[in-house]
Amino acid sequence: MARSTPAVPPAPHSLEQSSPGAAGLDAHFRTIAELGGDIAFSIDLPARTLRYLSPAFTALLGHDAGALQAAIGGSGARQALGALGMHLAQSGDGQPGERHVQEVDARNADGHPIGLEVITTVVRNPDGSNSLVGLLRDLSPQRAHLADQRRFASMLNHEFRTPLATIDGAIQRLEATSHGADEAVRQRYRKIATAVDRLIAMLDEYLSPDRMAAIGKVRQPNTIAARELLEAGVQQVRAAGRDARVETEDMGLGLRGEPEGLRLALKVLVDNALLFSPAGSSVALSARRSGSGVEFTVRDEGTGVPSQDAERIFDKGYRGSNAAGLPGNGLGLYMARSIVDVHGGILRLGNAGEGEGGAEFRLWLPALHISGQQQLASSSSNSDNRNDH
Numbered sequence: 001m002a003r004s005t006p007a008v009p010p011a012p013h014s015l016e017q018s019s020p021g022a023a024g025l026d027a028h029f030r031t032i033a034e035l036g037g038d039i040a041f042s043i044d045l046p047a048r049t050l051r052y053l054s055p056a057f058t059a060l061l062g063h064d065a066g067a068l069q070a071a072i073g074g075s076g077a078r079q080a081l082g083a084l085g086m087h088l089a090q091s092g093d094g095q096p097g098e099r100h101v102q103e104v105d106a107r108n109a110d111g112h113p114i115g116l117e118v119i120t121t122v123v124r125n126p127d128g129s130n131s132l133v134g135l136l137r138d139l140s141p142q143r144a145h146l147a148d149q150r151r152f153a154s155m156l157n158h159e160f161r162t163p164l165a166t167i168d169g170a171i172q173r174l175e176a177t178s179h180g181a182d183e184a185v186r187q188r189y190r191k192i193a194t195a196v197d198r199l200i201a202m203l204d205e206y207l208s209p210d211r212m213a214a215i216g217k218v219r220q221p222n223t224i225a226a227r228e229l230l231e232a233g234v235q236q237v238r239a240a241g242r243d244a245r246v247e248t249e250d251m252g253l254g255l256r257g258e259p260e261g262l263r264l265a266l267k268v269l270v271d272n273a274l275l276f277s278p279a280g281s282s283v284a285l286s287a288r289r290s291g292s293g294v295e296f297t298v299r300d301e302g303t304g305v306p307s308q309d310a311e312r313i314f315d316k317g318y319r320g321s322n323a324a325g326l327p328g329n330g331l332g333l334y335m336a337r338s339i340v341d342v343h344g345g346i347l348r349l350g351n352a353g354e355g356e357g358g359a360e361f362r363l364w365l366p367a368l369h370i371s372g373q374q375q376l377a378s379s380s381s382n383s384d385n386r387n388d389h
Helices: 022-034 056-061 065-073 077-081 084-091 140-176 183-206 209-214 226-239 259-275 307-312 332-342
Strands: 039-045 049-053 099-107 113-124 130-138 223-225 244-248 254-256 283-290 293-299 346-349 360-366
Touching: 022 039, 039 056, 049 065, 056 065, 065 077, 065 084, 084 099, 084 113, 084 130, 113 140, 140 183, 223 226, 223 259, 226 244, 226 254, 226 259, 226 283, 226 293, 254 360, 259 283, 259 293, 259 332, 259 360, 332 346
Parallel strands: 244 283
Antiparallel strands: 039 049, 039 130, 099 113, 113 130, 223 254, 283 293, 293 360, 346 360
8 A cells, every 4th residue: 555755844954952951952962963974863753754864964965855755755766865765764663772783875866875884773752652863874984994905905915925926936946956955955945935835824814805805894803702712722732733731710701802813912822832842742821810801821841931032032033042943033922912012911921031841921911891990001011022932
């Protein structure tokens, strides 16, 4: 059955009110909502009558309030505005107090698509009726920024991968023709090949086209469970054929941060433990509450960090005196501490100097769901970081 489209009250072009009553407060709240450039709206339910629409709507899309009302009502104007009218019509069926956020593509008066973030909730009016209120947020700047990020990452991927492919091909030819070379030369070839493989793997992990295409389409997680982070380190040790000795408390704490970054920081510590300890030896990993955060410990059964290297172990490009002949470029621990610093944590050497207990690194990160104020990284921590022992 055909449904008549209700008349549209003209959208106000001024929010000034002459009295400080409820109407004045409504105007104040609309002004606050629009200060950041968002478009505020209010729709009476169940009639779906547009009660208020910011003048910025016309400035952004070129359509007037009548066009939006027609689109909400289901007339032919819905096609002109794209998915926006249908989305607002369906949002009016929600329960009071429920907040919904959705990205939709609308079309401006010239037919060009414009991405909008639509934030809505149903509110109960004093007379018992309901209204759908919300904001429309222009996503064009955000999408342009993400597109620039993807283009830049794609450029970096290409610029790095091309010389790496040249080096990789050259080192493979050298290895294939090195039958008369001594062992030291062959080891150098192997180290170069290993370093190239690591760099290519990093390109695939962080700058691949698939990863760049996902940016902006999928909301990236910003938390990780402490137990999950510890388990990633345990699996890394076991994948290397080593025994992992694990000590942990029964805790369900979460860590705020980029999960892949935090996994990478812990991976660097485990890599070092595996590299600087005897084959077949075990690696100890632990996690425990510490103040308003969680402290992770990684300890190996090697000879430990030479005392003369302890002060510079996190320096950029620094390699310890016991690293001769081992793969590495002096960036691992520097990068790990940089990641930890960004997340408000602390990474430090747990035992200074050499000893029978091997090297121990302690990683503290602020946790979620702990009463009291979260700690940040100590002001005395050195952000001019340092590297592998």
